[in-house]
Amino acid sequence: MENTLTPLLNAANQIILGKDRQIRLAVCCLIAKGHLLIEDIPGVGKTTLSHTLARLFGLDYQRIQFTSDILPADIIGSSVFDAERHEFRFHHGPIFNQMILADEINRSTPKAQSALLEAMEEEQVTVEGQTYPLPKPFFVIATQNPSHQIGTFPLPESQLDRFLMRIELGYPNREAERALLLGKQRHKIIAELPVMLTPEQLDELQQAVTEVYVSPALLDYLQNIIDFSRQSDEFAAGLSPRGGLALLTASKAWALMEQRNAVIPEDVQAVLPAVAGHRLKAGSTDAASIVAPILENVPVV
Amino acid sequence: MNSWIPQKSLIFMLIALGLITLPHSQHLPLPLFLFFGLLWSWRFIAIWKPEWLPGKTTVFLLMLTAIGLLYSQHQGILGRAGGTSLFVIALGLKLLEIRGTRDIYLIVFLGFIVAATEFLYQQSIIMAVYIVLVCIVLLATLITINGLHAKIRPTLKKAGIIVLQAIPIAAIIFVLFPRIEAPRFKWLEAEKNQITGLSDTLEPGAISELGLSPELVFRVKFEGDIPPPAERYWRGPVFSYTDGKRWRESPNRFFKRYMDTPRFKGKAYHYTLLMEPQNKPWVFALEMPARFEAPLQRNGFYQLTTTKDPAQRAEYNITSYTQFNTGYLTKTELKDTLQLPGKPSERIVKLVKQLGGFDLKPEQFIANLFNYFRQEKFFYTLMPKKMEDNPIETFLFDRRYGFCSHYATAFVYLMRIADIPARVIGGYQGGEFNEAGNFLEVRQANAHAWTEVWLQGKGWTRFDPTTAIAPERVEQTLDIEQQIATRTLTIVPPEILHQSMDWLKRAKQILGSVDYSWQRWIINYNRASQQGIFKHLGIEDLKSIIYWLLVLVGTATLIMARFILKHKAQPVDPAVKLYHQFCQKIPDITRKPGETPYSFAARCRQAYPKHAETIDRITQLFVKIRYYPNSPKEMLEYLKKQVDHFSCT
Amino acid sequence: MNETVLSLKQRFALSRFMRGEKPANGALTLNQRRIFILPTRQGGGFIVLIILLLLIALTYNNNLIYLLAFMLASVFFITILHTYQSLAGLVVKPLQTQAAFTGEKAGFSFSIQNPSDQERFDIQLKLETETLLDIPPHHHEKVLLFKSTKKRGKLQAGTLTVSSCYPLGLFRAWSPLRFKMEALVYPAPATVFSVFPESEGFEGENGQSKKGGDDFYGLQSYQPGDPIRQIHWKSYAKGQGLFSKHYGGNAVADLWLDYNQTPGHDVEQRLSHLCRWIIEAEKIGLHYGLILPNKKIPCNHGPSHQHACLEALALF
Incomplete structure (x- = not known):
């Protein structure tokens, strides 16, 4: 496992400079079979990150730029009349790819957003009574502009729950910025990137995540976190059962990435901001400060 | 009190009443017993067919029938047989008129009285145990009214626990409650049973x-x-x-x-x-x-x-x-x-x-x-x-x-x-x-x-x-x-x-001995035996009886209270105990509640670089034992040894 | 938990049994200080039953009936403990309040937590409305209770009574709790809707905002009468039907709701009108601001803005 993921992470770190933690979280999210939401201002490398991951994992990649006039059919495809054969033929939309980058998802209307999110949830698309399965694996990396920007439809909380993690990238530090300014153009490097992981290896990794051991003691800790989030005054609503499950899966994936076959509280704490932040406070992007009271108050031992 | 009665309560109540009246079949006149059986079955069926419940007129007619039956069988309601019949029949009639939880309470209370009349006929230890069990079902009926969603087994268990806890206190009152030999009324005299014995x-x-x-x-x-x-x-x-x-x-x-x-x-x-x-x-x-x-x-x-x-x-x-x-x-x-x-x-x-x-x-x-x-x-x-x-x-x-x-x-x-x-x-x-x-x-x-x-x-x-x-x-x-x-x-x-008394014989002897004690200490306990006990305890007047009664019942209740109200302590993982000991052994650094073992270890290492190795070893051991599958027992012993020997000074 | 020691006089003050102690800030744990127990009517009936059994035992000189009577008497004692136990240890915490318009019911929500291993049955919580709930071990439930409002301002939660008759109904244990908890009571919205006041740059006659301008607002199904240039031809070409593009945005002018320009004879009437306006303005998505003699809230829209405006009215 070290052999498979370490070079991959190293390669990704060559492209996106100084964002080691975010890259790890993104990879963790993928091997936990979750979808990822990146929230940040334009230009910090959201697209680059997703594109890099798609290359390294060797997945079909499609970017969908969400705009205010995008329609559900623009995402999932539509039946088009074939004049020669005198029948309707389903025209597959961009969603039929293994990795989707849904760029600036909050620029579109809720209608278009829900088309994507429904597909994410059900792993299939139904058009005019016909069901079309989505490819496997299927990942969505959605990016979102901070909601205070004008002309946006922020995802409602119920939809946010469908993303396993939300991360923000932030500005690069001075060193990384300098390297960025000096280096080659990113998209050229990406195009040259080798595929680091075969589909079988990815499948194995995803299988290995489910087999990571979770001790009763750790479940106690996890449940205490969930209970705390539900009872604390800080949050309007606590973690949902789906949220709790997400936290467990993400922790297991993190443990696997740390080359452990059992989850320890460190893993939970590592993924907690990314997993719980958007579930507890949709409006704020400062995940660390959202979960700070949990990390501080819920006893580990 | 609401007027809606949960079906479960009715079933509990009817089963309890059925069990209570069953032994009365031996001494109640057959027509009366059958009449009660009819009313009981009627009510039981009506749980599922509420429209079959009788109207006001029918109930009135049934009441007249009951009075007629009572009069024809006993010519009165005084005395043991008459009184028993009266209570049983009243219970049966009340069954058909349940309008609210208050009626359930009334019926349950009547049920206790009918259960008591059983003892006028039979005082064996088996009957006593039987009545106690039936009382548990009666109390469970009350629980179903006050805990609408409690499941059947926990309900019975709760009632059983209440009765079990009541028995020691009841025993104390039984011994100390002042007995008065009541005057014997002729109309209360029990009918003579057929007793065999030597002929003259x-x-x-x-x-x-x-x-x-x-x-x-x-x-x-x-x-x-x-x-x-x-x-x-x-x-x-x-x-x-x-x-x-x-x-x-x-x-x-x-x-x-x-x-x-x-x-x-x-x-x-x-x-x-x-x-x-x-x-x-x-x-x-x-x-x-x-x-x-x-x-x-x-x-x-x-x-x-x-x-x-x-x-x-x-x-x-x-x-x-x-x-x-x-x-x-x-x-x-x-x-x-x-x-x-x-x-x-x-x-x-x-x-x-x-x-x-x-x-x-x-x-x-x-x-x-x-x-x-x-x-x-x-x-x-x-x-x-x-x-x-x-x-x-x-x-x-x-x-x-x-x-x-x-x-x-x-x-x-x-x-x-x-x-x-x-x-x-x-x-x-x-x-x-x-x-x-x-x-x-x-x-x-x-x-x-x-x-x-x-x-x-x-x-x-x-x-x-x-x-x-x-x-x-x-x-x-x-x-x-x-x-x-x-x-x-x-x-x-x-x-x-x-030499070899077989188990059957032994069991018989034990039963015989239990019965002997039962007859001697329970059934035959009277003013004279009470006086003996009082003399032994140095009790002379009513005041000291009441004093003893209050002290003993109070003590028993207090013991019971500790028993009932104590909080079950969560079992503590021995590894956690050891880890806490270890944390306490490090001077000047206190572990924050949300701090993971490794981050705590990192802080300790910094403060005490000399002990970095031991700190790491203990932390790793603890994490392995607590969070990893199948950690061997020796690991815990090893951790104990490490923690015991650990010292920062 | 800040448990102060009670003086003897305070301990036996009648109000403690009915209204509760002085309001607490955070969570309250039900303990022997707050739980009171008295027999119910059924409990009285039970005593009568015991006396009756004793009389039967006495007349027949029957020890087993004595024993039954004593057992029931002991059950009676023991039930006190069990009833106490059905409340003891529960933790009640005040949560949010729901504001209401005068005359409606304000909501107070509480969380009630059972930290013990035993399930608690039929716990009754009563404010003005009441609710009955079971709490499984190590669980907590949220309850929302209501209280009717009579005048605008702040409404104290008053006494929350937690009670239980479990297990036998012979005793009722209750615990009166008071929290520092208040709900906002907005003025009642005027029943008659009067036209929005005229203010700078706003020409609404009947509250309709003008759609138009440059900002794309969204696609809507084509309605006869929509301008042809707004039809979204791209989707029509895909065979998805006719849609027209709608624009909105900067054409919406700011609406200023000024207390001094509000019709009405007295303060309450004016506040009622303002209240109605705020609701209506929010409903149709206007940018509105509020000017009170002592406060000015700049134009904005959204639920939190509406709440801020209504709060200003409530506390005026």
């Missing part, structure tokens, strides 16, 4: 088969030693008068001797006699009773009788001596004990003469007679043929098969011909020793008849002619069950009696 006449010739019953007659608990089996003669009625066939008590039994106390010697036996309900006021004391208390009396034949109602179970403290001398003979006694129905036949006179009845000393004559029984072909049987005419002669010369009464009557008859005062004594002989409870159990099958002969200088002396023919009958323990089954005299072989 003896007619061996009329019996072709001895009635053998394992029914308990009395139990004896000795303080100290128990008399050997051969001395266990429990004295009952004395038969002096005979018409040749039937033997009766002398009408002179109230004629008291003026020197009525025998001279006792030898060993004194102190014992408590617990008599089962009897139909005659006879109390079977060990021969010969010396000291006893009221309400016991001794008549002219040294038989103890009670002035209390023999149908009530009663306990007596008696002291007896097996060696005694009754002294001289009164004239009435002499007349009574030489009485003969007519002129004896020549055959018999010849026999008496042959055995030296007219020339030898009485002791010698008796010895000869015993030898005669032994040497001639006399047999002991429980199934003799009937000897209607002249039974004694038939027995002595023709049939020669008989049981104790045959031998005793024949013996006395022969004595009287020889002009020696003699009489037949009825009672019980032997008794089975209950090792579990350390007491003797005497049953109907232990019934026996023996004789008494007045000897100069010795007074009335016991002779048991049965011992001449079947000595084992007296010297060893009867196997009553076996005897009933085979209809032959069966004795428990002595080696079996002491």
